[in-house]
Amino acid sequence: MNNMTANDHWEDYRGLISQIFQIIGYSADGISGFLASAARPNHPVERIPSPGTGEFGVVGWTDYGAMLCIVPSNWRKRYAILRDVILALQSRARRPCFDVDEDMPSHSMYYLGLLGSLGWELKAMQRMNAPHDVLDHLAKASLPGGCCDATLSAGRVEEVVHVLCEAYKSPEWDEHRYDEERRSWTKYMGTDGKELDTFFGVERQGRIIGVCQTAVTSDGPLIVELAVLPEAHRRGVGRYLLYRAMESAKTANTQGKPYRLSVDRDNLGAIALYAAMGYRRTQVITRGRWVRNRPS
Numbered sequence: 001m002n003n004m005t006a007n008d009h010w011e012d013y014r015g016l017i018s019q020i021f022q023i024i025g026y027s028a029d030g031i032s033g034f035l036a037s038a039a040r041p042n043h044p045v046e047r048i049p050s051p052g053t054g055e056f057g058v059v060g061w062t063d064y065g066a067m068l069c070i071v072p073s074n075w076r077k078r079y080a081i082l083r084d085v086i087l088a089l090q091s092r093a094r095r096p097c098f099d100v101d102e103d104m105p106s107h108s109m110y111y112l113g114l115l116g117s118l119g120w121e122l123k124a125m126q127r128m129n130a131p132h133d134v135l136d137h138l139a140k141a142s143l144p145g146g147c148c149d150a151t152l153s154a155g156r157v158e159e160v161v162h163v164l165c166e167a168y169k170s171p172e173w174d175e176h177r178y179d180e181e182r183r184s185w186t187k188y189m190g191t192d193g194k195e196l197d198t199f200f201g202v203e204r205q206g207r208i209i210g211v212c213q214t215a216v217t218s219d220g221p222l223i224v225e226l227a228v229l230p231e232a233h234r235r236g237v238g239r240y241l242l243y244r245a246m247e248s249a250k251t252a253n254t255q256g257k258p259y260r261l262s263v264d265r266d267n268l269g270a271i272a273l274y275a276a277m278g279y280r281r282t283q284v285i286t287r288g289r290w291v292r293n294r295p296s
């Protein structure tokens with residue numbers, strides 16, 4: 001994202017949302033609700049030209065870098081504009097990713113079709129929330145036998161990345177994909193391991209076996225990642241890490257907002273864990289993730 005702020009394109013953004021959300025079937029209340037919750041001064045807004053049409057798209061982001069929406073400047077040329085904007089975005093983000101809310105009144109499916117044709121992989125996901133005081137009603141988590149809290153430092157980036165890659169690895173990943181994920185994670189952490197501040201880890205016999213990453217944004221606490229090495233599953237490591245991360249986020253969550261996370265809809269194990277920790281499904285989404293022709 002470049003360093004433009006919301007104010008630079010604020011009027012375009014608000015104007016286009018009001019106009020286009022009406023076309024796709026939003027009620028007046030729905031539009032003002034969206035504007036109140038999503039179009040906020042701390043949410044950057046960017047204007048991206050569409051060379052193919054001479055028009056532009058306005059992209060709204062959250063303060064933690066997730067994309068909220070792209071609105072085309074000309075509805076009749078929307079697919080060509082969206083195509084140009086997506087191509088511009090996918091060439092520069094670390095892990096380009098869009099969430100398409102399936103509860104949107106219409107057009108979500110056309111949009112998903114466009115993502116597929118541009119080399120994106122589509123995944124069925126759901127969002128889940130837990131009330132801010134949920135920990136008051138849960139048994140405190142204890143460390144599984146033989147494990148201790150890991151102290152994370154720059155020298156351990158590789159170990160953390162190993163846990164993430166092994167935990168998320170799927171049978172479709174070939175060697176190339178695995179390596180790409182590993183490089184992408186390592187790049188994200190940086191050589192100084194700066195992202196490690198947002199991670200909790202558990203280790204056994206001097207080796208990290210599970211990690212959880214959280215962020216507290218203006219929308220409240222977010223569980224970003226939770227991953228345990230497959231050989232350490234079902235021993236309580238995931239529950240412990242999640243509890244620990246939620247406990248820590250609680251202090252920073254001064255406005256009492258709910259905990260949030262997203263999970264694949266077919267990840268029944270993780271969903272069972274989240275449900276046991278008080279999370280409930282709030283929304284179904286399809287996430288598009290760019291997988292083809294990604295520059296290294």
Ligand SMILES: CC(C)(COP(=O)(O)OP(=O)(O)OC[C@H]1O[C@@H](n2cnc3c(N)ncnc32)[C@H](O)[C@@H]1OP(=O)(O)O)[C@@H](O)C(=O)NCCC(=O)NCCS
Nearest residue numbers: 167226227228233234235236237238239263269270272273
């Ligand atoms: C999801 C994950 C973090 C769970 O870690 P874990 O250490 O195995 O979880 P725990 O042992 O703490 O499980 C606690 C409870 O969650 C539920 N649970 C966890 N994994 C489960 C599974 N595969 N099937 C059914 N229930 C499961 C159970 O209720 C379990 O309690 P029990 O073992 O007493 O029945 C782990 O499976 C993982 O790393 N998966 C790959 C990465 C991933 O999907 N992360 C979540 C992304 S949103």
